[in-house]
Amino acid sequence: MTQERFVLVVDDDLEMAHCVAEILETEKCRCETAVSGSDALLSCRENDFDVVVSDVRMAEMDGIELMTRLKHLQSDLPVILMTAEGSIPAAIDAVKRGAFQYITKPVAARELRRLVDQAVTARASVEPPPSSKRAFGHTAARATGAATYAAPRGTEELIGESLAMRELRARIELVGSATSPVLIVGETGTGKELVARAIHACSARASKPFVTVNAAAIPETLLESEMFGHVRGAFTGAFQTHRGLLAEADGGTLLLDEIGDMPLGLQAKLLRVLQSGEIRAVGGDRIQKVDVRIVAATHRRLPELVREGRFRDDLYYRLNVINIAVPPLRSRVSDIPDLAARFLALGLERAPASRVRSISPELLDLLRHGAWPGNVRELQSTIERLVVLALTTQLEPRHLALVDDELKPVTGAPVTRPLGEELCCIDDLVRRHVEAVLVHTDGNKARAAKILGIDLSTLYRWQQKWQP
Template identity: 40%
Template sequence: MGSALQVLVVDDEPAIRQILTAGMTRAGHSVEVASSGREALMRLAKGDVEVTLCDINMPDLTGIEVVKEARAQGIDTTFIMMTAYSSVDTAIEAMKAGAIDYMIKPLRQEELAQRLEQIAEMRGLKGENEALRKLVVGRRDDHCPAVSQSMKALDRLVAKVAPTDSTVLITGESGTGKGVTARAIHQQSQRAGKPFIPVNCGAIPENLLESEFFGHVKGAFTGADRARKGLFLEADKGTIFLDEIGELPLELQVKLLHVLEAREIRPLGSEQVRKVDVRIVAATNRDLKAMVAEGRFREDLYFRLSGFHITVPPLRERRDDIPALIKYLLARGAERFGVSGKLSIEPDAEELLIAYDWPGNVRELENVLQRATILADQGRITLGDLPPHITPVVTTDPGGTALPRPSGGTLREQVREYELGLILRAIDDCGGDRRTAAQKLGIGLSSLYRKLEENEAPKGQNEGSKGQNTPD
């Protein structure tokens, strides 16, 4: 089972409250109950209820009125509505009020358990993304400012497009934070209080994609024992994030294009067309232009999706942001792995992390720091705690030129010797201009001087002009 949740059951029938409480308590959740809408609002005001199972038909306040009032008060809880009547109209009204789902009484414990597990994962990702968002894009606090020009430019693009209703295409390598960028667009938009529904187009079986997207009526196909509203209806008035859009089959690309143009869907097995008000944000790490040329992605859909195009830069192109990311990820790692006290990292280990190219981007950095957190002694990460592919072992530069081979000694001594070779070669390549050499190496000029002093480099070597040798 996923993380335990704080759940509130709201129903005027004691038997329903008792049955649901028993089932969810056995599943490990913490459950409280309320017998009326007003009692529920009083309990929700404390702000710690993560999920609220709320009956729609109650004598004092209806469930829909409870949702509306909770949203008006800014209460952050996930509402699942319960009703004895399979009314699509009532369900739609509940969704518009701010609920994310509805279930028909009597509730099946297995189905409820599965839904709660999905919500636990969703809420966990929401918390992580909110914290990571401060480091990756937009609304950073004073402790985690964006330093790199590429991320400042990304911030500006997000701030410009978010208040509009423009469709957005986000491209970038895996692990760069495309999903975080999409969520930032939603959170800075007029739809911020409405649903944000992320969908991994490559993770849903092809034969289920249409039903997942647009829903189906009862009996639409074998196994459809109840109606399903679909993800687009779940996202009504909000944002749907289509991740890995390049994985979408051509047949469904046609139907997605129709949704973009007509703003309507047709559930499987239904003759009724349903209007939807959904903003679409898509993302991919693939070259959609090349896919269009190969006939694997519709050109008309590509142009509709890429009305506003954002590229999230890889981590190697914004090395100045890495120290802030390290600081945040270490703090989170300490909490996750129960490390007492504050985690820190030795300067030479941090410099290696800054210099590494990070083909897996932020996600790879997080994995490396998680490993180092587990291995670190006394809460301090050293070079020895980093994986072998991070620590330098090659003896040639990318052009094949031989570099000074470490002569032996401790790991730290060998790394410093290797670093010195890289620094001296960079200074030579830049004609003695240490400022340019530091930029080429992706480190600050003061760091370059410090490393030269630590390694006792000859003071007169590669001096360059006086104007170029003054540290920042």
Template identity: 40%
Template sequence: MNDNNTKPNLLIIDDEANMRHMLSSMLKVDYEIDLAESAALGLEAIKHRVESGSFYNFILCDIRMPEMDGIAFLDHARPFLKDTPVIIMSAYGTIDIAIEAMKKGAYDYISKPFRKDELLLVLKKAMEREALKKENYSLKKQLDQYKHEASFPGMIGRSSAMKKIFYLAGKAAESDVSVLLTGESGTGKELVAKAIHSISKRSAKEIVSVNCGALPENLIESELFGHVKGAFTGASNDKKGLFAEADGGTIFLDEIGELPINLQVKLLRVLQESEIRPIGSVKSKKIDVRVIAATSRNLRSDISKGLFREDLYYRLNVLNISIPPLRERLEDIPYLCIHFIKKSSERLNKPDCYGITPEATNLLSSYNWPGNVRELENIIERSVLLSDGERLVVDDFADLSINMNKNAHAHDSIGVINDLTFSIKDAHKKIESYLIKKALEKSCGNRTHAAKLLEISHPSLLVKIKLYNID
């Protein structure tokens, strides 16, 4: 049924009047039926519906018809079908023809003569596929709406933890106070810094970002504060430092805990006096820079060890924003997944990959995520690259390592995955191939029994076995 409680509409294309009548009688209770006695007339019916602004929910099409067969119909109809599942029927077609039809875009294949329950099962699976699509589409709409409503472009999260981050970031953007962002590596501290800058009065200038842990110790002072010509060997020209580059804007000092102790003294002076002195210069220069710092270290512990200056800590930590690890905001994972899938599919030029199944989302939600959001983004990008389906499925994350000692919930979820039923809920190649192999193993190679486990017809199983080259 559709969401508005009307019957889904179904187009039946078959040149045999008896078959059209039989299918219509069989399915009219659950579907609104349109009939076409040829592929050409079926194509006209589809075009007419498109012109009226709608699409068929499902299409049943015979493969052997005069003038235009089912394969040619798929070629001609594809531009007008949108995502409508086409189920091919044939009393004569070989497995090779069925495979060709599925490569042309057919959703499934059913062999004549078939029982009513076989056909209803195929249509049920197609309906479940469409329901999954709608679920992903709904999630994308929610994500787009949320991003539209959010005050911080590019920041994703609906959890209470992230709402607190948004509130504090908004307050930080209202003033020029120094902000210290703390949290594990990969939680998105730089993203928060950029968000604060983007809605502050300094947003007309680009934020200047520097990773204090990535700069050679002998070059940090020159990079931050600049130098004059002849200040040291190799200083052949004056150099403008990053603080001077950020004048009038914001500088983001990432991994501030890695800054050498002697440079901490000079940074403290910059913060206190709002002025810099390039290496080799006798003059100081006033600057107007807002400082946002970030660290994944425990600075209080470093202070007790003499590794970080306590006075600098308090100067930086006027407003502290602690970014939660991903394992503490698991409810944000569905939104992050859709965001990263869209981002990766655009970057990798794979527009057909647009969503993720609930089972795969559950798997990702069971993982401990030691690398946090950065790790999730990398795994999604890899899965989009390797996937051949429209949605990412559990099998696309087969290499994901679950740390059960750190996350007991992960153990429960892995048990559920290992105990998956053999009912196919997706037509995508990898998960279908995986489940078919498992069903064949369970049935000791008995294809009839395997088809029952998979809840598909025996001819359809034969087609898929050959399609996926399963021994």
């Protein structure tokens, strides 16, 4: 007896989606509909579909992009594309790139049912890959609410349940199973190094070394010998033979941090390693083969550096085989409460004498409005500082003033404002809160200072500072 099928039908024309669902629905086949690509992605995270049937031409995200993104999430999920005459070439191309099949519109009922049958049978005949959503129990945990979300092995350190973070985790797991180079990009403090570690931990290399080298922190000559090693007497001061980090990472992963800062000369040598897997120590003549997975990270925009001639384009293309973009914190504010809770616990480990035990909802709300140009790292140091400096059991908005002066945005990362969202630096967050309290007290400063838990003189000082 065949098992019941579960099909997702995607079309931005709701009537059309229902019409297709009706064709497919029998006692053996259940359908769900989605009216956009993002709707479909969400639905696929919550449900365990057997097949996705999607229109190609859709306004916000077309069916082909949806197919590509679904493949990142769950590579074995078959996607059938519905296409009008005009988009047939694109649909054929999509089939070459992983779509199960395409069907032309108007959809013939029997043909569509046959394709769905074929897709289900084909899928059942292959083992689900380890990257499959089924493999890490996501659906079960979400649908039943019985268990907590079981993160894929190796990504547990990465906190956050926003869609962006869940997608990032799924991608890390997918990437972990490959050996190609990975380029991780994202603003400072977004968690690029953590992502690199997670990729290593998800991979078959997990038991082998994970080695990091920071190209921005070491002068060029030293960097070369750090990476490739040197033989005794290779240069003044080289008293002993030194095994380079590439050799140390043999069998494992090497994170090339701040790759955008790597000098051009060394970039050429790195390219050779990527092409041949061969290294030669400085001053040495022996060629050694290494098996190292290269993961590079940068907060710089490499295409711009390439245009300016500061980064080799051939190296860029070689590294950019798999690209992972870590989103800025301001674009995933729903992660802030979870992150803040983790950093509170971490802060308490480091400052056991602190009395702080919780964060007030008002403070959390303010934190969610932060611009966080230093991203997760800035949030972490803010919370940890508050844990040390606050004298109460609960962290309140007024405590932000304790870190205000020292934690002015330190980086020049541009802050783009999502529509309708007002983003502020910490100083602005404090100011907003104080102003709200002053409105509440009808401008009575003494009462406001009392509510804020600060001296009246502090309030005057702040107001002076905030004067335009």
